[in-house]
Amino acid sequence: MTTVPISSTDKETSFLARLWSPRNRYYFIAFLFIFPALINFSIFRYLPIFAAARSSLWQYSLLGGYRDFIGLQHYENMMIDPYFWKSMKVTALFVLMKVPIQVVLSLVFAILLQKETKTSAVVRSAIFTPVVTSVVVVSIIWAMMYHSQLGLINSMLSAFGIPRQIFLSDPDRALPAMTAMMVWKDLGFSMIIIMAGLKGIPTVYREAAIVDGAKPWQIMRHITLPLLKRVLMFVVVTQTIFSFQNFVPVYVMTKGGPMDATKVIVYYIYQFGFLFQDMGYASAMSIVTLLILLVVSMIQMRLFRTDVEY
């Protein structure tokens, strides 16, 4: 057997062939598909996050620009800022009230309305309409509805002989009132996602359970819910993130009051960034909020992890 020496040209050809292998071609094409999204994320998501992280280490305001480098001073101040913690508490309360109520209601409506009938189509549309309505408009209308003197809700209460109630100016009722509005606003979004998830579950499992004599509640508990886990995870994680970012209703309806009862963290950040000329501190709070959201999302994803495939 004789050995044929490999020329440098052959080596290059072989390297190029390996580089352009079917596997690498597959990755290259896949990369091309995600490239525009990567550009979008880099410019509009990651760069601002890096910029905020940098700003949080400086004395920085929109008008005054960067002044002194202060390291972690803003973060230290945040630890002893009672209003920051109160805002975090209000935000957490809002999320804890809104997300579970919304998910449970969405699930109930999705199950009730999944059958294709004319009535269910109308009701589905009615529930989904608020999703595509401007949150500013919705907030203004609900603020009018909640008004203690002029509001529709109080007119209805009066018609039943119930005394007029103060909603948005009462520290104990303002946040629940806003939560109710936001559940109404976002219900359609999560309902549609869950409905799509329900339709994706093969009917064979349900039919087999019925043959085995399972009751509806048992089917729900042992078949539907486990197979919906991934969809529910998506709904819970996205709704938690959206709820953490709640701003417009607070800005329009209460300005964070009364007694700071609705001052959610994003509104507090807005005040410092745009009204109090302290974008550095606002950036630091934004970074902490981002990290909290990352941790919460990771916990939620772990809780909803499932090995069930279908």
Place this chain on the structure above:
Amino acid sequence: MKQFRLIVSGLIMASLLLGACQPEVVEVIKEVPVEKIVEVEKIVEVDSNAQSLDADPDKNPVTLKFLALSDDDQLNAWREQLAEFQKIDGGKWSYVDLEFETIPFRELFPKIEASVAAGLPWDLYQADGPDMKHYGFNRVIFDMNDLFTAEEKAQWFPQSVEEGSFRGRLLGPPILQSCSLMMYNKDMTDAAGINPPAALADSWTMDEAMDAWVKTTLDNDGDGVPDQWGVRWGQGTWTGDYEAGIFRRSNGVKGSDTWKGMGDDGVTFRGFVDSDESVEAHQFYQDMHQKQKVTPVEAIPEIFESRISAFMITPDNRIGALNRIHGEGNFNWGVTGIPYFKTQVCHTGSWHYGISPNTENLAEAVAFVKYASSDDGARIFYKYVRQLPANIGLFNELPEYAEGGSQRLWLDAMNDFGIPRIGTPGYTEYQQMMSEALQNIQAGGDIPEILGATAGRIEGLVAKYTGWNN
């Protein structure tokens, strides 16, 4: 998961490293060189010999972008001013046009700041008097001090010049002035047998006013909710310092800490905002909402204009609104002095023309502002807005401000006891905090605790301006 943690840690470390690097200093302030100001001064000098057609034959059209409040009356006034401006000096400025972006009052301040910081090429903006010192401190406004002679500055109320100045330099001339008094619905006061005093010297104290408000608060159908309220303290539906701040300052004798409202250094608020007199005044304010219930806890839009409230604390701009809504003279109104505790006080409130440092049309912007703030411009503005002009000279030609005129009381109040709101670059921080405090007091909160906490918070927020007036 391990990879994810590594990536997140890496990103955080990278941001910290990047953050430690010297960032590029944001150059938001355009320093206008002295030569440019001199050049502008020459350009805007009145050239009465110029001819309309051949003055500037090669000038390209210039559109001045104007950030202003959403107010149709004002916009119509500026449109007419523009039409006249294009004719002056033989048509020298006929190539200049205005383009407005209008926004609600509460969005104006952050919008101006964000626009200037982003370097947007705004030419003009409408600036609230108390914010002028903030704009001056941050140099987000073109300094117009040298473009007006002492004689020209004397054409306006001294309060207007003070509000539009920073460190003794006039940043922007006034658009108009204001001073709040108590207007009332004559039909309602007559029905209640009340005859409010006509002279400022006889104005009601707060307690006397409360009697009138209680008498005019009526629950005709007995459902526990008044069909007619006694009073609305302030314009709009929020608790701004312009009217609500009067409560506190009125309960101090002239020159006292409570009356001054703030320390001389412009950053001290403890002992001023939360003094015993301030607590007492705010107790009265809370009682109006919670105890006597002469005013609704949740403000009702246009409550006075809709004939749901008997009294309203407001400047004379309400007259224009009443005429627009009900027709000229169809609303039977009267005006009396503003109620007080120890000292009669009305906050003066002038709006000002501001020229953005980002303007690319400085000569045109300056020329327009000079015209708009002149007696000729102010006359047009008054025609539409019907509010106390800042130009003193106009009072000689407006019969409503003459002795015995229907709006004379506002002018007298302005001259007798009108004082500017507190002057500090931290006015926005102060006003925001005070507004929240008043909202909480209305809702029934503990007054000493709220005011004490508010004073402390304001001091924390405005500490960055320490030494601003040295």
